[in-house]
Amino acid sequence: MERALDEMERAYLEASDGDARDARRRALADAMQEIADVSRMVSRGFVRASKPADLARELGPERRAREAAR
Numbered sequence: 001m002e003r004a005l006d007e008m009e010r011a012y013l014e015a016s017d018g019d020a021r022d023a024r025r026r027a028l029a030d031a032m033q034e035i036a037d038v039s040r041m042v043s044r045g046f047v048r049a050s051k052p053a054d055l056a057r058e059l060g061p062e063r064r065a066r067e068a069a070r
Contacts, residue, residue, distance in 0.1 A: 009023075010029070
């Protein structure tokens with residue numbers, strides 16, 4: 001998990017040309033968009049989970065891989 005976070009941090013910093021403040025803004029904007037997307041999916045009934053771990057699994061890396069394959 002820590003390795004993935006380090007990779008994300010590097011990616012945001014590279015996208016921001018090393019500007020930590022801009023990298024933080026980009027990361028926050030992406031996180032807020034992800035929260036909004038999940039909220040919409042949950043409110044429309046697309047996501048069903050009995051436990052938070054099930055929801056995390058449904059919305060985690062596997063989902064991103066499926067979306068990238070499209």
